[in-house]
Amino acid sequence: MSASPQILVLGCNFAGLTTARYIREYAGEEVDITCIDRKPYLTFIPNIPLEVWHNNNPAEELHLPFVKFLDRDDIRFLQGEVQTIDVEAESVEFTPAERSGSAAETIDYDYLVVALGNNLAFDDIEGFAEHGHTFTDTYYGEKVRRYLFDGGYKGGPIVIGSDRFLQGHHPKLPDLPEAEAACEGPPVEIAFSMAHWLDEQGKGDASSITLTTPAEVIAEDAGKKILDELLPMVQNMGFGYRADTKGIKRLYADGIEFDDGSSLEAEMKIIFPNWTAHDVLKGLPITDDQGFVVTDLHMRNPDYPNVFAVGDAASVTVPKLGSLGHKEAEICAKVLGDETGVYIPDEPISPLEFEVICMGDMGGRRGFYMHTNEWWGGDTSILKMGYTPHALKMGFKTIYYTTGGKVPTWGLPLSEFVADHTVI
Numbered sequence: 001m002s003a004s005p006q007i008l009v010l011g012c013n014f015a016g017l018t019t020a021r022y023i024r025e026y027a028g029e030e031v032d033i034t035c036i037d038r039k040p041y042l043t044f045i046p047n048i049p050l051e052v053w054h055n056n057n058p059a060e061e062l063h064l065p066f067v068k069f070l071d072r073d074d075i076r077f078l079q080g081e082v083q084t085i086d087v088e089a090e091s092v093e094f095t096p097a098e099r100s101g102s103a104a105e106t107i108d109y110d111y112l113v114v115a116l117g118n119n120l121a122f123d124d125i126e127g128f129a130e131h132g133h134t135f136t137d138t139y140y141g142e143k144v145r146r147y148l149f150d151g152g153y154k155g156g157p158i159v160i161g162s163d164r165f166l167q168g169h170h171p172k173l174p175d176l177p178e179a180e181a182a183c184e185g186p187p188v189e190i191a192f193s194m195a196h197w198l199d200e201q202g203k204g205d206a207s208s209i210t211l212t213t214p215a216e217v218i219a220e221d222a223g224k225k226i227l228d229e230l231l232p233m234v235q236n237m238g239f240g241y242r243a244d245t246k247g248i249k250r251l252y253a254d255g256i257e258f259d260d261g262s263s264l265e266a267e268m269k270i271i272f273p274n275w276t277a278h279d280v281l282k283g284l285p286i287t288d289d290q291g292f293v294v295t296d297l298h299m300r301n302p303d304y305p306n307v308f309a310v311g312d313a314a315s316v317t318v319p320k321l322g323s324l325g326h327k328e329a330e331i332c333a334k335v336l337g338d339e340t341g342v343y344i345p346d347e348p349i350s351p352l353e354f355e356v357i358c359m360g361d362m363g364g365r366r367g368f369y370m371h372t373n374e375w376w377g378g379d380t381s382i383l384k385m386g387y388t389p390h391a392l393k394m395g396f397k398t399i400y401y402t403t404g405g406k407v408p409t410w411g412l413p414l415s416e417f418v419a420d421h422t423v424i
Contacts, residue, residue: 004030004031004032005030005031005032005110005111005340006031006032006034006108006109006110006111007023007027007031007032007033007034007109007110007111007112007113007336007340008033008034008035008036008092008107008109008111008112008113009023009033009034009035009036009113009115010035010036010082010085010092010112010113010114010115010116011035011036011037011114011115011116011117011311011313012035012036012037012042012066012070012077012115013037013042013043013115013117013311014042014311014322014325014326014405015115015117015310015311015312015313015325015326015328015329016035016037016113016115016116016117016310016311017035017042017066017069017070017404017405018325018326018329018330018405018406018407019113019115019310019328019329019332019333020033020035020070020073020075020113021069021070021073021075021404021405021406022329022330022332022333022334022406023113023332023333023336023337023341024073024074024075025333025337025406026333026334026336026337026338026341026342026343027333027336027337027340027341027342027343028337028341028342028343029074030340030341030342031336031340031341032076033073033074033075033076034075034076034077034078034107034109035070035075035076035077035078036077036078036079036080036082036092036094036107037077037079037080038079038080038081038097039079039097040065040066040067040077040079041063041064041065041066042063042064042066042405043062043063043064043137043138044061044062044063044064044397044400044401045062045135045136045137046322046393046397047061047062047393047397048062048135048136048137048138048141049135049141049189049190049193049194049361050193050361051141051145052135052141052142052144052145052148053193053194053196053197053363055145055149056145057138057142057145058138058141058142058145059138059139059141059142062138063138064400064401064404064405066404066405068404069404069405069406072404078094078096078107079096079097079098080094080095080096080097080105081094081095081097082094082116082278082280083095083104083280084280085112085114085280085281085284087112087284087285087286087304087307089108090108090109090110090112090306091106091107091108091109092106092107092109092112093105093106094106094107109306110306110340111306111307111308111336111340112306112307112308113308113309113310113332113336114281114286114293114307114308114309114310114313114314115309115310115311115313116278116280116281116313117278117311117312117313118182118275118276118277118278118312118313118320119275119276119277119278119279120136120273120274120275120276121163121273121274121275121276122134122271122273124163124273124274125163125248125250125251125271125273126249126250126251127250127251127252128251128271128273130251130253131251131252131253131269132251132269132270132271133147133268133269133270133271134270134271134272134273135186135190135270136272144270147268148197153203153267153268154267155203155204155208155267156208156265156266156267156268157208157209157210157264157265157266157267157268158194158204158208158209158210158266158267158268158269158270159209159210159212159255159256159264159266159268159269159270160187160190160191160194160209160210160211160212160270161187161210161211161212161213161214161242161245161248161256161270161271161272162181162182162184162187162212162213162214162271162272162273163214163247163248163271163272163273163274164180164181164214164246164247164248164259164274165179165180165181165182165214165274165275166274166276166290167179167290167318168277168287168288168289168290168291168292168315169288169289169290170287170288170289170294170315172294172302172303173288173294173315173316174296174297174316176316176318177221177318177375177376179215179220179221179318179319180213180214180215180216180220181213181214181215181218181220181272181319182272182274182275182319182320183272183275183319183320183321184213184215184218184219184220184221184272184319185219185321185356185358185360185370186272186360187211187213187218187270187272188211188218188219188230188360188368189360189361189362189368190270191206191209191211191234191239192360192361192362192363192368193360193361193362193363194209194270194363195208195209195237195239195363196362196363196364197363200363205238206237206238206239207238207239207240209239209240210239210240210241210242210264210266211234211239211240211241211242212241212242212243212245212256212258212264213242213243213244213245214244214245214246214247214248214259215243215244216243216244217231217243218231218241218243220375221319221321221356221372221375222356222370222372222374222375222383223356223372223373223374223375223381224374225372225374225381226370226372226374226381226382226383229383230383242262242264244260245258245259245260245262246258246259246260247259247274248271251269251271254266254267255269256269275312275320276290276291277290277291277292277313278291278313279291281293281313285303285304286301286303286304286307286309287315288315290315292309292313292314292315292317293307293309293313293314293315294309294315295308295309295314295315295316296351297316297331297351297352298331298332298335298349298351298352299314299316299328299331299332299335299352300335308332308335308336310325310328310329310332311325311328311329312325314328316352319356321356321357321358323355323356323357323358324352324354326407327352327353328352331349331350331351331352334349335349353373354373354375354376354378355371355372355373355376355378355380356370356371356372356373356375357370357371358370358371359389359390359392359393359396360389360393361390361393362385362390365387365390365391366385366386366387366389366390367385367386367387367388367389367390367391367392367393368383368384368385368389369382369383369384369385369388369389369392370382370383
């Protein structure tokens with residue numbers, strides 16, 4: 001190991017940016033930190049629908065340049081595409097990505113943090129390019145906006161649903177529930193907020209929308225108590241609902257066909273695909289059978305202890321949820337700060353505790369808030385709807401932009417406390 005440990009962070013969206021900046025906080029100047037990402041900005045994905053409903057191009061407001069924040073923390077940024085990871089040689093090959101035709105280069109590390117996120121497998125869904133829509137990045141958000149506001153949408157039925165998620169498995173993983181959808185907070189949020197938009201525009205209401213899920217019940221990770229309250233509400237509002245579709249077979253001009261053999265008429269199909277691992281991770285000795293990085297609950301790989309993973313690239317991140325990624329970033333940084341830097345914990349660093357924390361838009365400046373760990377066997381189960389959750393959702397964007405991804409460690413717990421104890 002070199003005099004100053006070299007920490008390499010692969011990926012610089014939510015989990016990667018936050019982890020890198022927390023590492024600097026907990027390790028101090030004792031380490032050298034480098035981040036690699038194919039683009040020099042973060043896409044603030046949770047707020048794409050809000051921009052679309054207001055007829056704004058989401059790319060205008062939701063691309064956050066982060067290099068200036070990394071520079072403030074003396075973190076080196078390389079704009080590049082990761083090509084190979086060699087955990088035996090402790091090196092990563094990447095291609096500079098600012099312009100095409102660059103020659104591949106290699107960078108060595110003492111510690112590696114994989115935060116590459118996921119690959120969204122839209123290309124596995126027949127007919128998606130021709131007939132599908134989604135909100136997973138600003139390109140697709142802008143495509144939805146133009147379809148809705150430029151006369152493409154004619155007022156027909158809408159289906160919002162997820163494809164089947166293939167969760168990774170490995171004998172050294174902690175015991176985890178089995179998820180059949182990667183994350184169903186976004187479909188629920190978009191159903192609520194789109195119903196409000198349709199009504200506001202005089203183009204329909206909740207009865208125009210059918211929610212679908214490959215699982216036995218939508219948003220299974222919310223737990224039984226919340227679902228016993230949520231599902232009757234969804235149906236009373238007029239939404240259609242179809243569960244246990246097994247996945248999506250194909251999209252066509254007038255509808256959607258599922259893997260269970262059923263189909264639905266739909267002019268507009270808003271789809272969330274299977275979330276897969278990036279090809280560069282598949283088959284490595286640090287990954288599970290799907291290519292997600294195996295870690296313990298301190299985000300460390302059990303076989304290569306100098307390799308960590310956070311966010312969607314980590315196998316333990318089930319569901320693929322931003323609040324879990326944020327918790328993982330702090331844990332990973334504390335472990336590395338304790339091991340390589342100036343951080344001296346007063347007590348053992350707490351492992352990852354699984355829970356869903358979700359704040360979603362419902363339109364009309366109203367939102368919903370979920371806080372639950374019931375799916376993992378816990379007894380927390382809170383669902384609230386009103387103006388406060390919407391304000392918290394907007395407030396998180398403000399604080400994230402202001403701090404450049406380094407949300408204060410009290411930020412998320414404070415939001416939980418406010419939402420948990422607000423009477424709505």
